Amino acid sequence: DQxxxxxxxxxxxxxxxxxxxxxxxTNSMFDYFLWYKKYPAEGxxxxxxxxxxxxxxxxxxxxxxLNKSAKHLSLHIVPSQPGxxxxxxxxxxxxxxxxxxxxxFGQGTTLQVKP
Amino acid sequence: xxxxxxxxRYKITEKSQAVAFWCDPIxxxxxxxxxxxxxxxxxxxLVQFQDESVVDDSQLPKDRFSAERxxxxxxxxxxxxxxxxxxxxxxxxxRSDALGQYFGPGTRLTVT
Numbered sequence: 001d002q003x004x005x006x007x008x009x010x011x012x013x014x015x016x017x018x019x020x021x022x023x024x025x026t027n028s029m030f031d032y033f034l035w036y037k038k039y040p041a042e043g044x045x046x047x048x049x050x051x052x053x054x055x056x057x058x059x060x061x062x063x064x065x066l067n068k069s070a071k072h073l074s075l076h077i078v079p080s081q082p083g084x085x086x087x088x089x090x091x092x093x094x095x096x097x098x099x100x101x102x103x104x105f106g107q108g109t110t111l112q113v114k115p
Numbered sequence: 116x117x118x119x120x121x122x123x124r125y126k127i128t129e130k131s132q133a134v135a136f137w138c139d140p141i142x143x144x145x146x147x148x149x150x151x152x153x154x155x156x157x158x159x160x161l162v163q164f165q166d167e168s169v170v171d172d173s174q175l176p177k178d179r180f181s182a183e184r185x186x187x188x189x190x191x192x193x194x195x196x197x198x199x200x201x202x203x204x205x206x207x208x209x210r211s212d213a214l215g216q217y218f219g220p221g222t223r224l225t226v227t
Binding site: 042044108 | 119
C-alpha cells in the first residue's frame with residue numbers, strides 16, 4: 001500500500017518558468033511533509049518541509065503548499081534553473097517528529113529544466 | 116560542512132556471497148537510518164537506530180539482512196547471502212533533534 005504517491009514520473013520545464021511537482025498521501029495522521037532533491041550517484045538532499053498545521057512554506061525559489069482536505073501537497077520552483085534538474089522525492093513523517101518518527105517516501109519525479 | 120560518510124560507493128558481488136556496507140553519521144547525531152532504494156522508487160526504510168538500540172526494523176528481511184551500531188556511532192549493514200533482487204542503492208541517513216534527515220552518498224550494490 002503506497003501511502004505517499006507521486007503520480008508523475010517526469011516533468012520537463014523551460015528555464016525561467018515555474019515547475020510544479022505534486023504529491024498525494026493517504027494517511028491523515030502524518031505530521032510533517034518534506035521534499036528532497038537527488039542528483040545521480042548522490043544521496044537525497046533535504047530541500048524544504050511543511051508542518052501539517054500549515055498550508056504554505058516558502059524558502060527562496062521554493063514554496064510548498066499543503067491541502068489537507070485533499071491530502072495533496074505540491075512543490076513550486078520559481079524561476080526554474082537548469083541546476084534544478086534532479087529527482088524530487090516527497091516524504092511524509094510518520095510517528096511524530098520525535099526519535100521514533102520515520103519517513104515514508106514517494107516514488108520520485110524526475111525534473112528536467114531546459115535552457 | 117559535516118557529512119554522512121558511506122563506503123564502499125559501489126559494490127559488485129555474486130549471488131550467495133556476503134556483503135557489508137559501512138556508515139559514519141554526522142557527529143553527534145543519535146538517530147541513524149538505513150534505506151534501500153530500488154531504481155524508479157523512493158527510499159524504503161530498512162532499520163532505524165537510536166544510539167545503539169534498534170527502534171524499527173520491521174521492514175528488514177531478517178533471514179539475510181543484519182544491522183548493528185555497537186557503540187552508537189558508526190553502523191554496518193550486512194547481507195548474507197546476497198540475492199539478485201538485492202541490487203539497489205543502500206542509503207544511510209542521520210538526524211539530530213531537528214526534523215530533516217541527512218543522507219550519505221549511498222552504496223550502489225549490483226548482485227550478479
